[in-house]
Amino acid sequence: xxxxxxxxxxxxxxxxxxxxxxxxxxxxxxxxxxxxxxxxxxxxxxxxxxxxxxxxxxxxxxxxxxxxxxxxxxxxxxxxxxxxxxxxxxxxxxxxxxxxxxxxxxxxxxxxxxxxxxxxxxxxxxxxxxxxxxxxxxxxxxxxxxxxxxxxxxxxxxxxxxxxxxxxxxxxxxxxxxxxxxxxxxxxxxxxxxxxxxxxxxxxxxxxxxxxxxxxxxxxxxxxxxxxxxxxxxxxxxxxxxxxxxxxxxxxxxxxxxxxxxxxxxxxxxxxxxxxxxxxxxxxxxxxxxxxxxxxxxxxxxxxxxxxxxxxxxxxxxxx
Numbered sequence: 169x170x171x172x173x174x175x176x177x178x179x180x181x182x183x184x185x186x187x188x189x190x191x192x193x194x195x196x197x198x199x200x201x202x203x204x205x206x207x208x209x210x211x212x213x214x215x216x217x218x219x220x221x222x223x224x225x226x227x228x229x230x231x232x233x234x235x236x237x238x239x240x241x242x243x244x245x246x247x248x249x250x251x252x253x254x255x256x257x258x259x260x261x262x263x264x265x266x267x268x269x270x271x272x273x274x275x276x277x278x279x280x281x282x283x284x285x286x287x288x289x290x291x292x293x294x295x296x297x298x299x300x301x302x303x304x305x306x307x308x309x310x311x312x313x314x315x316x317x318x319x320x321x322x323x324x325x326x327x328x329x330x331x332x333x334x335x336x337x338x339x340x341x342x343x344x345x346x347x348x349x350x351x352x353x354x355x356x357x358x359x360x361x362x363x364x365x366x367x368x369x370x371x372x373x374x375x376x377x378x379x380x381x382x383x384x385x386x387x388x389x390x391x392x393x394x395x396x397x398x399x400x401x402x403x404x405x406x407x408x409x410x411x412x413x414x415x416x417x418x419x420x421x422x423x424x425x426x427x428x429x430x431x432x433x434x435x436x437x438x439x440x441x442x443x444x445x446x447x448x449x450x451x452x453x454x455x456x457x458x459x460x461x462x463x464x465x466x467x468x469x470x471x472x473x474x475x476x477x478x479x480x481x482x483x484x485x486x487x488x
Contacts, residue, residue: 185291187283187351188216188266190257193274194250197226199395202311203274204235212283217242218260223250228274254363254370261362269352271370276348277307277393286351289387298356298382299374301330302391304346309397317346317394330386339375340423341435345384347371349392356382366418368411373419380426413455416443420462427466437467448476453484 189207193200207217219232219242229246236244245259257271268290272278289300303326306314318326328344338344352374360377363370378384420440427433440463447456460477463469469477 184212184214185267185287186214186216186265187212187287188218188261188264188269188354189272189278189283190218190220190260190264190269191272191274192220192222192253192256193224193228193232194222194253195224195226195228196274197224197228197231198309199275200228200231202277203272204231206278206280207272208239209280210278210283211280212287215283216264216266218245218264219243220245220256220260221247222252222256223247252365252368254367255365257370258362258365261357267354269354269357271347271350271352273348275395275397277395279391279393281389282391283351285389285391286387289385290351290353293385294383296383297385298353298378300351300385300387301345302349302387302389303330304349304392304394305390307393307395309395311395314396316390317349330388331384332386333383334379335384336376336379336426337429337432337435339372339379339384340427340432341438345371345375346392346394348394352378353382367415369415372416373422376419376423376426413443413447413452417455417458417462420459424462424466433466437463440466441473444473444476448480451483451487453480453487456480 191203191207196203204219207215217239219236221229221232232244232246236242243260243263245256247256247259251259261269268287270278270283286300286302290297304317306317308314318328318330321327321329328342330344331338350371356378357374359381360374364373367373375384420436420443423436423439427436440459444456444459444463447453447459456477457480460469460473460480463473
């Protein structure tokens with residue numbers, strides 16, 4: 169039987185809002201069937217499914233065609249060139265109709281109650297909630313359980329500590345959201361104009377821009393299995409020639425323009441110092457220079473900040 173817990177008391181089933189799942193695939197053939205089967209296993213009845221393949225070179229397009237043929241209501245986009253996650257998602261988002269949306273990477277797995285649980289959370293909270301997120305199981309490439317994203321800290325709390333409400337300063341200061349668990353309100357995403365297609369990744373930018381005007385809500389439930397493997401997007405960050413650090417710098421510049429209070433500037437300074445250390449550690453000296461420039465616009469740099477920037481500049485000069 170479909171899960172009706174997403175409904176408010178005495179609400180008819182016909183009032184269940186439409187939820188769009190945008191299933192994004194790029195060379196996910198080993199994991200794809202499990203991911204698509206997890207959509208079919210959802211207990212929530214009102215789904216709109218978009219399958220988007222970002223120019224895979226493995227067997228993914230054939231598998232997606234098979235599922236689309238078996239489920240004619242599903243929409244299929246097979247892109248002929250790789251356009252990146254942000255643009256691939258927007259292609260489906262702009263044609264979709266769901267009141268709520270899930271950006272679903274097809275190397276992950278949705279647990280059966282996921283959609284119903286998150287719709288219920290939206291329906292039971294304020295209309296200013298733009299995104300609901302939850303806990304996730306972390307799994308290896310072979311599916312073996314590795315642990316939880318939000319794990320018990322031994323004192324009744326969780327690490328990283330989840331936060332709900334107006335969380336703009338918190339998303340500047342630290343990473344705590346498990347991206348695959350997010351369900352977004354269409355009105356929130358539409359207000360932002362979708363994802364920024366000039367960026368190499370989407371989540372930090374969405375968190376910063378959305379949390380300025382919308383509340384985020386943590387749901388204390390495990391709704392998703394997030395797969396950790398060498399080809400996943402998160403595993404590529406901070407490599408020597410990856411594009412992700414440049415995108416992070418651009419998002420930090422956006423955050424600086426959006427920050428209004430001393431507490432928000434202090435939170436952004438914490439982020440910039442962390443990113444500066446990562447850039448210097450990996451000899452990304454041009455990026456380190458940009459980050460230090462943003463830090464100077466955000467707060468007064470400390471002596472250790474100046475020392476790190478100076479060391480980076482001298483190392484870069486001596487390496488030429």
